[in-house]
Amino acid sequence: MIRARDLSLERIIRVVLYFIFGSACVGLVASGKISTFLHPRMSPWILAAGVVFLALCAVEVRKRRLPPHSPLPILSYYSLLLVIVVAAQFPQIGTVAAGRFDLPTRRVRVTERPTAVEADALKPNDDEYWQVYNLVYGTPGYFAGRKIILAGFVYREKHFPDHVALVGRNLMWCCSADMGLIGFMATGGNIDSLPAGTWVEITGTLGVMSFDVANNGKAKPVPLIEIKSIRILRDHPSQNIFPQ
Amino acid sequence: MFAVMVDWLRQNAPLFFATFSGLAFETLPFLVIGSLLSSLIRVLVPGDFLRRFFPKNKMISILAGVFLGVLLPVCECGTVPVARSLREKGLPLSTAAAFLLAAPIVNPITVVSTIVAFQGYVQPVFLFRIGLGVSAAFLIAMIIEMASVLSDPTPSPAEYERVARAERAADTQGRAHVPEMILKVLDHTSHDFLDTARFLVIGIFTASLARVIVPMSSLTAALSQSSAAAVGIGMTMAYVLSLCSSADAFVARSLLSSLPFAATLGFLLLGPMIDIKNTILLSRFIPSRKLCVLVGLIIVVIFTLATIAAPLAGGAA
Numbered sequence: 001m002i003r004a005r006d007l008s009l010e011r012i013i014r015v016v017l018y019f020i021f022g023s024a025c026v027g028l029v030a031s032g033k034i035s036t037f038l039h040p041r042m043s044p045w046i047l048a049a050g051v052v053f054l055a056l057c058a059v060e061v062r063k064r065r066l067p068p069h070s071p072l073p074i075l076s077y078y079s080l081l082l083v084i085v086v087a088a089q090f091p092q093i094g095t096v097a098a099g100r101f102d103l104p105t106r107r108v109r110v111t112e113r114p115t116a117v118e119a120d121a122l123k124p125n126d127d128e129y130w131q132v133y134n135l136v137y138g139t140p141g142y143f144a145g146r147k148i149i150l151a152g153f154v155y156r157e158k159h160f161p162d163h164v165a166l167v168g169r170n171l172m173w174c175c176s177a178d179m180g181l182i183g184f185m186a187t188g189g190n191i192d193s194l195p196a197g198t199w200v201e202i203t204g205t206l207g208v209m210s211f212d213v214a215n216n217g218k219a220k221p222v223p224l225i226e227i228k229s230i231r232i233l234r235d236h237p238s239q240n241i242f243p244q
Numbered sequence: 245m246f247a248v249m250v251d252w253l254r255q256n257a258p259l260f261f262a263t264f265s266g267l268a269f270e271t272l273p274f275l276v277i278g279s280l281l282s283s284l285i286r287v288l289v290p291g292d293f294l295r296r297f298f299p300k301n302k303m304i305s306i307l308a309g310v311f312l313g314v315l316l317p318v319c320e321c322g323t324v325p326v327a328r329s330l331r332e333k334g335l336p337l338s339t340a341a342a343f344l345l346a347a348p349i350v351n352p353i354t355v356v357s358t359i360v361a362f363q364g365y366v367q368p369v370f371l372f373r374i375g376l377g378v379s380a381a382f383l384i385a386m387i388i389e390m391a392s393v394l395s396d397p398t399p400s401p402a403e404y405e406r407v408a409r410a411e412r413a414a415d416t417q418g419r420a421h422v423p424e425m426i427l428k429v430l431d432h433t434s435h436d437f438l439d440t441a442r443f444l445v446i447g448i449f450t451a452s453l454a455r456v457i458v459p460m461s462s463l464t465a466a467l468s469q470s471s472a473a474a475v476g477i478g479m480t481m482a483y484v485l486s487l488c489s490s491a492d493a494f495v496a497r498s499l500l501s502s503l504p505f506a507a508t509l510g511f512l513l514l515g516p517m518i519d520i521k522n523t524i525l526l527s528r529f530i531p532s533r534k535l536c537v538l539v540g541l542i543i544v545v546i547f548t549l550a551t552i553a554a555p556l557a558g559g560a561a
Contacts, residue, residue: 014434025273037269039491049273052280052433059430076438079445083268090265174491175266177455243494 010071011060017080018057024087025050036091038175039242090176121147122206129169130243133182140208140223148225151201151237152183154194159212165191167202167225172240182241185209189227199236203229256456263452267521268445270488271321275444276437278322282329283432287425291333298335306385309339310378313347319490320348320516321444324525325436342385345542348489348516349377358512361493373493373512376553380513380545387541443528447521451486454520458484471506475550478503478510479543482519489516506554514546 028034029043029050038046114128117135122143124132136143152167160166168183186202194200202225209224285294298305309330316326327344331337348354355374362369478499487495492515496508518539527535 014438018434021272034269037265039494042270042491045277045490046269046273049276052276055430056276056434056437059427059434063427063431072435072438073442076442079442080438082449083264083272083445086261087265087268090261173494173497174487175270176262177264177266177270177452177485178487178495179262179266 010077011063013077015057015060017077017084018053018060020084021080022050022053022057024084025053035172035238035240035242036176037087039172041242042175121149121203123149126237126241129241130171130182133184136184136206136223140206140221143206143223144208146206147203148184148206149201149203150184150186150225151199151233153236153239154191154196154198154200155181155183156196160185161209161211163187163192164209164224165194167200170240172242179240184223184225185211186225186227189230191227191230194230194232199233201231201233202227260452260456263455264448267448267451267486267488270491271319271444271448271521272441274319274322274488274490275325275441276433278318279325279433279436279440280429281316281318281322282325282436283429285326285329285333286432287429289333294330294333294335298339302336302338302389303386305336305339306342306382306389309335309342309385310346310381311350312343313350314352316347317351317353318347319351319353319488320519320522321488321525323347324522324529325440328436328529336389338385338389341388341538342381345384345517346378346381349381349513350374351490353490354493354516357491358493361497369508369512372509372553376509376513376549377516380517380542380549383549384541384545387545388538440525440528443525444521447486447524450524451484451520454484471504471554472547472551474504474506475510475547475554478507478512479514479547479550481507482511482515484520485515486519486521487515492516504554506550509554510546510550513550514543517546518542 025046028037029047032040034040034043034046114124114131114135116122116124116128116132122132122136150167152169155166155168157166164185164187166181166183167186168181171180171182172178186204188204189202191200191202204225204227207224207226208221210219211222211224212219213222298308313323316323318326323344326347327340330343331340355370358373359370481499482492485492485495493512496512499508499511523535523539526538530538
């Protein structure tokens with residue numbers, strides 16, 4: 001049992017905690033893995049915090065004796081340990097579709113027409129995915145008949161029609177706390193046989209279906225991809241889409 | 245029964261983990277940066293300088309507290325330790341409260357993120373968020389000042405003088421040994437951070453649980469035509485989601501497609517001032533009864549201002 005009043009042990013715990021936090025902040029930003037948790041625009045702040053954590057670690061190492069602060073409750077350290085454990089487990093427990101399925105509530109007006117729309121086949125990259133998504137959901141009839149090539153993970157809910165799955169991505173505005181699930185409904189190919197979470201690249205034609213997305217008795221026209229071919233991806237892009 | 249619980253946990257664990265990890269990575273860095281700023285103020289800025297800098301007139305002093313946030317780019321988690329340092333340096337409680345409430349809205353990061361998030365809506369949203377946020381912070385600080393709702397014993401002038409003398413002595417020593425001063429700043433940072441972090445983590449844990457238990461879709465489904473109800477729902481979402489003020493504008497922007505502007509306004513105004521994690525964080529420094537009064541006051545003022553302004557803001561947008 002760790003005793004909060006054991007000051008030398010308390011100092012060692014501080015050194016370890018600050019080192020873990022500092023190196024995690026710097027390492028996640030350097031490796032780009034920070035995007036699992038946060039929008040990349042937050043990177044400078046995380047990096048700055050990482051430097052402060054490492055400086056605090058260095059101070060704890062250099063300090064000959066603890067300053068005359070009152071000892072902190074052991075909960076201070078357990079709480080930070082909890083953060084480390086949960087953050088380390090998050091990628092393992094499954095970041096795919098961790099956000100709630102909320103297709104109809106997340107659309108916004110598109111102010112710039114993405115270049116992917118001008119091509120013969122719609123093949124949105126990560127930067128343009130959100131804009132293409134909004135354009136197609138805004139006017140599904142206009143895009144009916146267009147060829148589309150799309151990467152995403154397979155996702156299903158109980159109220160989905162038979163033989164239809166969502167080829168989805170996570171939408172992250174700020175951090176994984178506000179993550180939502182977006183994507184395109186797709187049917188055909190062997191998508192029925194693929195387990196949820198499988199990464200695929202589908203090629204197909206856009207059509208329109210009437211679907212009660214929110215499962216509240218109000219069906220709306222939404223785009224539906226008739227799959228022509230489907231390819232399972234072993235190396236897939238980031239599962240998160242970051243609106244610009 | 246057990247099987248149902250296991251199934252529920254299995255279904256909701258990813259959302260809980262996502263929310264907890266996201267909020268922790270978003271807020272703890274700002275807390276440590278805020279603790280550093282707080283320690284810099286505590287160690288480097290003499291209290292009598294701050295007291296001279298802030299006007300004697302309470303109303304102007306509160307206004308100065310409101311706009312001090314422009315200079316400090318930290319979100320609401322970071323402002324708590326800074327406000328604590330300002331208070332310890334002898335600033336009036338109402339001035340520190342004005343800073344605490346306004347800084348998350350008027351700081352440069354929040355201002356820029358609001359402008360970027362609401363491109364196409366820039367003028368009304370930016371102006372309404374800043375204008376109403378500043379007004380609310382000023383109003384609440386004035387109520388605190390006049391009604392003494394959070395009053396605590398104000399140190400006597402003799403006590404201030406004793407603290408100032410000790411600070412001057414420490415300052416003289418510190419100038420002679422810069423490395424010692426840096427060590428002192430970092431030592432205070434460490435203590436402040438650890439002292440506060442547990443409350444923030446408990447707040448994040450509670451907010452993550454609430455996010456799992458309270459489905460946002462049920463809140464939006466409860467919307468009616470009343471702008472007061474919409475403001476209330478937007479405020480509830482802000483309180484439960486506990487997002488960082490530096491980036492909540494992007495989430496608010498996404499809400500615009502499915503929620504009335506009134507709800508978005510309530511969301512944008514309340515979130516930076518108070519939410520689940522901040523309520524628990526503030527409980528470290530404010531007794532629970534006074535904290536309840538403060539939270540109630542914030543909610544009432546924001547609700548009133550947002551409900552009055554929502555039709556105008558919605559029309560302008």
